[in-house]
Amino acid sequence: MLETPLALTRRARRMNRVLAETYPDAHCELDFDNAFELLVVTVLSAQTTDKRVNTVRPTLFAAYPDARSMAAAERETLESIVGPLGFFRAKTESLLKLSAALVADHNGEVPGRLEDLVKLPGVGRKTANVVLGNAFDVPGITVDTHFGRLVRRFGWTEETDPVKVEFAIAEVFPKNDWTMLSHHVIWHGRRCCHAKKPACGACPLASICPSYGEGPTDHETAAKLLRTEGPN
Ligand code: SF4
Numbered sequence: 001m002l003e004t005p006l007a008l009t010r011r012a013r014r015m016n017r018v019l020a021e022t023y024p025d026a027h028c029e030l031d032f033d034n035a036f037e038l039l040v041v042t043v044l045s046a047q048t049t050d051k052r053v054n055t056v057r058p059t060l061f062a063a064y065p066d067a068r069s070m071a072a073a074e075r076e077t078l079e080s081i082v083g084p085l086g087f088f089r090a091k092t093e094s095l096l097k098l099s100a101a102l103v104a105d106h107n108g109e110v111p112g113r114l115e116d117l118v119k120l121p122g123v124g125r126k127t128a129n130v131v132l133g134n135a136f137d138v139p140g141i142t143v144d145t146h147f148g149r150l151v152r153r154f155g156w157t158e159e160t161d162p163v164k165v166e167f168a169i170a171e172v173f174p175k176n177d178w179t180m181l182s183h184h185v186i187w188h189g190r191r192c193c194h195a196k197k198p199a200c201g202a203c204p205l206a207s208i209c210p211s212y213g214e215g216p217t218d219h220e221t222a223a224k225l226l227r228t229e230g231p232n
Contacts, residue, residue: 133179146189
């Protein structure tokens with residue numbers, strides 16, 4: 001039977017409540033002290049893990065605590081700091097362009113509006129929403145690979161384009177829930193609802209998830225798939 005929009009909204013909000021109870025301490029897994037750091041580490045987290053980014057962060061911001069110092073960085077030195085993250089040339093280039101744009105267009109500060117953030121080089125809606133939600137307390141939905149996969153499994157949307165996913169989910173949840181919703185869903189994706197083998201048999205959403213059975217349903221087998229900490 002086709003689910004009505006109202007039934008979908010109710011089920012989706014119930015699932016989010018279960019996730020909130022399951023992951024009461026869900027938060028952005030990238031370490032940061034201010035908006036500049038969060039913007040930079042989010043850009044660096046592409047194609048690598050949050051954990052790895054967290055390991056280079058102290059050296060990076062000790063050397064370049066703000067946009068002005070990073071914009072003036074020696075390319076080779078910056079490359080050697082971000083080297084452990086892979087793609088070091090491209091990542092260095094991104095950071096140099098990003099910090100130069102912050103200096104040129106925003107007096108070295110990170111802007112707190114989506115329309116300004118997405119104009120910065122290398123900053124898309126995903127990065128902008130991470131920064132808004134976690135550094136500015138402006139609600140944002142972060143559609144990363146986990147979020148997209150899970151909301152489709154949850155039957156909340158069939159959209160595959162990240163921007164369309166963002167808009168579809170924004171219809172289902174009140175604005176104030178957006179940032180924490182993103183954390184809950186991403187944490188669940190990292191710990192339980194994996195891309196390859198979701199741990200359905202040990203999942204707190206098993207009774208209300210339409211994709212139950214996509215992974216092992218035997219509790220013992222599924223429990224072994226759970227991770228206490230996300231790998232990425
Ligand atoms: S029941 Fe399975 S597919 Fe559904 S959320 Fe849980 S792990 Fe993911």
